[in-house]
Amino acid sequence: xxxxxxxxxxxxxxxxxxxxxxxxxxxxxxxxxxxxxxxxxxxxxxxxxxxxxxxxxxxxxxxxxxxxxxxxxxxxxxxxxxxxxxxxxxxxxxxxxxxxxxxxxxxxxxxxxxxxxxxxxxxxxxxxxxxxxxxxxxxxxxxxxxxxxxxxxxxxxxxxxxxxxxxxxxxxxxxxxxxxxxxxxxxxxxxxxxxxxxxxxxxxxxxxxxxxxxxxxxxxxxxxxxxxxxxxxxxxxxxxxxxxxxxxxxxxxxxxxxxxxxxxxxxxxxxxxxxxxxxxxxxxxxxxxxxxxxxxxxxxxxxxxxxxxxxxxxxxxxxxxxxxxxxxxxxxxxxxxxxxxxxxxxxxxxxxxxxxxxxxxxxxxxxxxxxxxxxxxxxxxxxxxxxxxxxxxxxxxxxxxxxxxxxxxxxxxxxxxxxxxxxxxxxxxxxxxxxxxxxxxxxxxxxxxxxxxxxxxxxxxxxxxxxxxxxxxxxxxxxxxxxxxxxxxxxxxxxxxxxxxx
Numbered sequence: 001x002x003x004x005x006x007x008x009x010x011x012x013x014x015x016x017x018x019x020x021x022x023x024x025x026x027x028x029x030x031x032x033x034x035x036x037x038x039x040x041x042x043x044x045x046x047x048x049x050x051x052x053x054x055x056x057x058x059x060x061x062x063x064x065x066x067x068x069x070x071x072x073x074x075x076x077x078x079x080x081x082x083x084x085x086x087x088x089x090x091x092x093x094x095x096x097x098x099x100x101x102x103x104x105x106x107x108x109x110x111x112x113x114x115x116x117x118x119x120x121x122x123x124x125x126x127x128x129x130x131x132x133x134x135x136x137x138x139x140x141x142x143x144x145x146x147x148x149x150x151x152x153x154x155x156x157x158x159x160x161x162x163x164x165x166x167x168x169x170x171x172x173x174x175x176x177x178x179x180x181x182x183x184x185x186x187x188x189x190x191x192x193x194x195x196x197x198x199x200x201x202x203x204x205x206x207x208x209x210x211x212x213x214x215x216x217x218x219x220x221x222x223x224x225x226x227x228x229x230x231x232x233x234x235x236x237x238x239x240x241x242x243x244x245x246x247x248x249x250x251x252x253x254x255x256x257x258x259x260x261x262x263x264x265x266x267x268x269x270x271x272x273x274x275x276x277x278x279x280x281x282x283x284x285x286x287x288x289x290x291x292x293x294x295x296x297x298x299x300x301x302x303x304x305x306x307x308x309x310x311x312x313x314x315x316x317x318x319x320x321x322x323x324x325x326x327x328x329x330x331x332x333x334x335x336x337x338x339x340x341x342x343x344x345x346x347x348x349x350x351x352x353x354x355x356x357x358x359x360x361x362x363x364x365x366x367x368x369x370x371x372x373x374x375x376x377x378x379x380x381x382x383x384x385x386x387x388x389x390x391x392x393x394x395x396x397x398x399x400x401x402x403x404x405x406x407x408x409x410x411x412x413x414x415x416x417x418x419x420x421x422x423x424x425x426x427x428x429x430x431x432x433x434x435x436x437x438x439x440x441x442x443x444x445x446x447x448x449x450x451x452x453x454x455x456x457x458x459x460x461x462x463x464x465x466x467x468x469x470x471x472x473x474x475x476x477x478x479x480x481x482x483x484x485x486x487x488x489x490x491x492x493x494x495x496x497x498x499x500x501x502x
Contacts, residue, residue, distance in 0.1 A: 001431060003433045003435065004391060004393065004434050005391045005435040005437065006437070008386060008412075008438050009441075014339055014384075015384070017336065017339050017385060018339070018343040021335055021342065021343065021344065022063060022377070022378035023119075023345055024061070024067070025291070025292060025348040025350060026067070026110070027068070028070065029070070029096075030099075030314060030317065030352060031351070032349050034102070034312040036353075036355075036359055037058075037105075038050050038113075039051050042361075048109070051359065053364070053365045054357060054359055055113075057357045057367060058119070059117055061371060061378065062374075063119050064120060065119060065120050065346065066122065067121075067122040067123075067291050068121055069123075070096070070124055071172055073096045074126050075096065075126055075173075076094070076129045077094075077126050078092075079126070081101075081106065083106050083157050089103040095180050097307065099310060100311040102311065107123075107163075108154070108157055120166065123165050124172055125168060125169065125170060125171065125195070127171030127183075127188070127192065128172075135170075135195050136201070136202050139168070141154050142164075142165045143162050143206070144162065165206070166206055168199065168206055168208050169211075169289075173211060173214040174188040175212075188211065188228065189231035192211070196210075196236055197235060208236045210238070210239055211228065211240050212239040213242075214242050215243050225269060230276060233282050234282065236286070240290075241266070241291075242290075243293050244298060245261075245262075245331075252428060253397045256323070256397075257397045257403040258399075258400070259331050259407055260403050287341050287344075289342075289346075290335065290346070291348075293331060293346070294347055294348050294349075294370075295324045295327055295328060296316065296348075300318075314352075317352055317355075319460050321459060321469075322369055322452065322458070322460075322491070323457045323491065325369040325370045328347075328373055329373030332374065332377045332381070333407050333408065333422050333423075333424060336381060336422070356370045356374055360463060363463065366466035368461055372452050383411045383412050383413040384412050386411065386412055388408055388410045392405055392406035405425060408434075417441070418500065419444060421495075421498070422495055427490055428457070428490055433486075437482065442500075444484075444499065446476060447498035448476060449473070449477055449486055449496050450472060450474065453491060453492035457491055471495070474487070
């Protein structure tokens with residue numbers, strides 16, 4: 001049996017959690033939109049064609065924010081194609097994913113759906129094939145009340161009230177050579193700055209996120225961020241980061257430790273933001289929007305260039321295991337530990353495409369294994385993040401070197417005094433005894449412990465067995481003398497909720 005210890009102290013706060021940390025992402029890619037959130041004729045579709053079984057799971061997942069419409073898709077997208085009567089909307093070639101885009105779902109449709117599921121939108125503008133004009137017109141269409149061409153067109157299209165979109169992405173992954181309209185850092189920086197200026201002229205109250213690096217292995221990582229912020233620092237609020245992880249071969253230990261790499265990525269991006277701030281004497285602080293992150297088995301994807309043209313193809317529909325769920329839970333812990341600078345997060349994507357929710361055309365929708373740690377973290381990971389420096393054993397991994405077997409973060413609800421702890425045991429073989437020092441939180445008396453774990457690390461949920469992987473209740477936690485002890489199963493994600501007063 002291995003042992004670890006952790007002290008919880010409300011006197012050492014990190015930050016309040018921005019609920020937008022638990023956002024997700026809907027892109028016109030594969031079956032995320034069509035037969036995912038939208039399927040006219042499905043037995044559970046409403047009068048507008050949106051699937052209510054999927055909508056119910058989205059509400060249960062708890063995503064206060066949904067990014068749209070891309071992703072790579074947005075960089076060649078004409079948003080005007082998706083408004084007005086559906087029968088008049090054009091069919092287009094989507095160059096990003098070699099698909100036929102029917103435009104049956106567009107700006108108004110998505111924004112009405114967003115409100116229905118209780119989420120706010122994060123809209124991306126096309127800075128690949130288009131630019132400033134299309135972006136400012138879209139802001140006017142969405143946010144201006146009335147009396148202008150674009151706002152009156154919105155009203156004529158059935159949305160009399162402004163959509164009031166507050167958060168906007170200035171393009172997507174413009175550092176990537178795969179992107180339609182790929183640009184150098186300086187080319188993008190100038191375009192983003194001027195577009196931001198114009199968008200703010202239309203609506204001064206919006207928030208803007210500029211593209212950072214698609215991942216930290218990009219050859220321009222660091223330099224890209226610095227160049228963009230040199231030009232656009234005072235015009236934007238967030239810097240966007242994207243990252244995906246997968247297991248290679250049989251090296252599960254390295255995969256289980258990828259949150260360590262995620263933390264380094266965030267720290268490096270923060271350092272670059274703060275370098276530009278100090279160098280140029282800026283007063284405000286740029287925070288991060290990690291608006292694409294997940295487990296994605298990219299090595300299994302044939303690549304866009306090898307796809308045949310198709311309408312609503314099945315693309316990158318990864319089926320997630322218990323191991324994947326533990327890694328997703330660990331990545332969420334890393335986001336929470338950086339809640340002072342990471343204010344926005346988007347699990348990519350929401351339905352079917354590397355998603356926590358799966359659906360079948362005309363058939364059921366169900367929760368993947370990764371659904372559970374995300375939903376429980378979104379529900380209970382609110383309040384103030386506390387600094388928690390654990391003492392834990394380590395083990396050696398091929399990709400990450402020596403890493404602790406424990407990852408953990410604690411939060412406190414200031415109104416109730418309740419403490420929530422999320423913890424991962426990265427050890428595949430041994431349970432971990434965790435000793436909690438709770439003396440700085442008087443009044444805590446007991447708690448509940450649930451975990452995502454399984455004797456089979458490759459166990460998955462399917463349409464036939466949708467509940468093969470679910471959170472399992474473990475022993476209740478007793479607090480005595482300000483201390484408690486819990487047992488974390490091997491290869492597990494854990495939630496502990498400790499009730500008490502102030």
